[in-house]
Amino acid sequence: FAAHPGIDGILTVIHGDDRPEYEAAAAGLPKMLPPCLGGATRQASVLAGLEALAERRPKMVLIHDGARPLVSAGLISGCIEALDTHRGVLVALPVTDTLRRSVKGLAGPTVPRDALWRAQTPQGFRFDAILDAHRRMADQAFTDDVEVATAAGVDVAMIEGDEDNIKITDAADLMRAARLLARGGxxxxxxxxxxxxxxxxxxxxxxxxxxxxxxxxxxxxxxxxxxxxxxxxxxxxxxxxxxxxxxxxxxxxxxxxxxxxxxxxxxxxxxxxxxxxxxxxxxxxxxxxxxxxxxxxxxxxxxxxxxxxxxxxxxxxxxxxxxxxxxxxxxxxxxxxxxxxxx
CATH class of the missing domain: 3.30.1330.50 (2-C-methyl-D-erythritol 2,4-cyclodiphosphate synthase)
Structure with a gap:
């Protein structure tokens, strides 16, 4: 994000206990804005970040999970371009594997995968639209920002994501990320x-x-x-x-x-x-x-x-x-x- 010419500023939402680690990681990076403290949930943390940006009134905002550190410049560009014509954009990949339900530990019926996509981040929005959506939906629980936006009546376009834009949740993901980084570009x-x-x-x-x-x-x-x-x-x-x-x-x-x-x-x-x-x-x-x-x-x-x-x-x-x-x-x-x- 810091190296992308389409990005003007980066605001990071952090836990208060993590400030020393954040300061060390962000030292010397361009475009960094002062961080803000998050809330008890992802939804509350995103709203805190949006409120921190409210005085700046950016035209667009990309909301990205820190657990996806391998986002490409191409994905960032794709989101920005999509927001020229849409109020929201979701990066996602079509489901290609066969899906089955589990029934008491046994293979159950197949789940049709037509029109199913795996959501990634960044999720991009016109700033005014997503800030208004988060404010109005703050008393309800949602899993991501696209769900918040659509519940508030914001149409969200979809663009194809990247298999290398992995989410790191366990040790195996860390090993895969290390292999991708070692491969370089x-x-x-x-x-x-x-x-x-x-x-x-x-x-x-x-x-x-x-x-x-x-x-x-x-x-x-x-x-x-x-x-x-x-x-x-x-x-x-x-x-x-x-x-x-x-x-x-x-x-x-x-x-x-x-x-x-x-x-x-x-x-x-x-x-x-x-x-x-x-x-x-x-x-x-x-x-x-x-x-x-x-x-x-x-x-x-x-x-x-x-x-x-x-x-x-x-x-x-x-x-x-x-x-x-x-x-x-x-x-x-x-x-x-x-x-x-x-x-």
């Missing part, structure tokens, strides 16, 4: 390269940071070569073409646009494809301006745009020792590499 790499020439101006935009200079960069957008190269690198890792395919330069609406729009778009596409960004590395190539004093601010800005820890972002600079168009101070080039993990 598939790593894919993309590269990006961009060039812009100097023109009139008194500053340039590089990796989302305004840098004073004796010239500007000419481009249809803000000509940020660093963000353009990073955008293409991410798009390349997911096989989604290049920046021009998504933001055609002949479309006037992108004239002068801030390039953080392009990078954020690529990050969202990666998340929807079920990938998380493991590392980004961009090299700016120019004689002037001096990049060194600005690299940390650039790392911070790229990490902010994509919702990443800054340790996953590297910004470097080099010259061409006076050779080529950059050596002649005619422009700036950038090359980038993105490593994404799928699964």
């Amino acid at each position: 598939e790593a894919r790499t993309g590269t990006g390269f961009d060039v812009h020439k100097f023109g009139p101006g008194d500053h340039v935009w590089l990796c989302g940071v305004r840098v004073s200079h004796t010239a500007g960069l000419i481009g249809h957008s803000d000509a940020d070569v660093g963000l353009h190269a990073l955008t293409d690198a991410i798009l390349g890792a997911i096989g989604a073409g290049d920046i021009g395919k998504h933001f055609p330069p002949e479309e006037m609406k992108w004239e002068g646009a801030a390039s953080d729009i392009f990078l954020a778009h690529a990050g969202n596409l990666a998340a929807r494809a079920g990938a998380r960004i493991s590392n980004l590395d961009v090299t700016l190539i120019c004689e002037r301006p001096k990049i060194g004093p600005h690299t940390e601010a650039m790392r911070d800005r790229v990490a902010e745009i994509l919702g990443l820890e800054r340790e996953r972002v590297s910004v470097k600079a080099t010259t061409t020792e006076g050779l080529g168009f950059t050596g002649r101070n005619e422009g700036i080039a950038a090359q980038a590499v993105a490593t994404l993990i799928f699964g």
